[in-house]
Amino acid sequence: MNPECFYRQVWALVRRIPRGRVMFYGQIAAVLGCPGRARAVGFAMRHAPHDVPWHRVVSARGIISPRPDRESMAEQRRRLEAEGVPFDAEGRLPLRDLLWEPGE
DNA sequence: GCCTTGACCGCAA
């Protein structure tokens, strides 16, 4: 699968994540049949179109992925909290309860 | 084309 097609499928999938639920990078890649391309999913999020709910994608460790742009991290947390997602004192969220997968 | 970087991940220690 070529990169461009992959990104479009990532965006299409992320658009289907319900409010208040999340998926993690590697999971998205695996669902699309491309295990090992978690980093490419990260790239797809960084370049996501305006209508893609990129904030519903977090790391497999249940934290908002660290990145140079601290402001976008804060923005992601605000958006998730606005959807009812709880964070503990260490900035972690209950991935086990919030994880979503297509066809659920 | 080579090398480095990065919104990653699973597993070993």
Added chain:
DNA sequence: CTTGCGGCCAAGG
């Protein structure tokens, strides 16, 4: 629980 390492692979210099 935490960290480190290796594997991963696309982009950009």
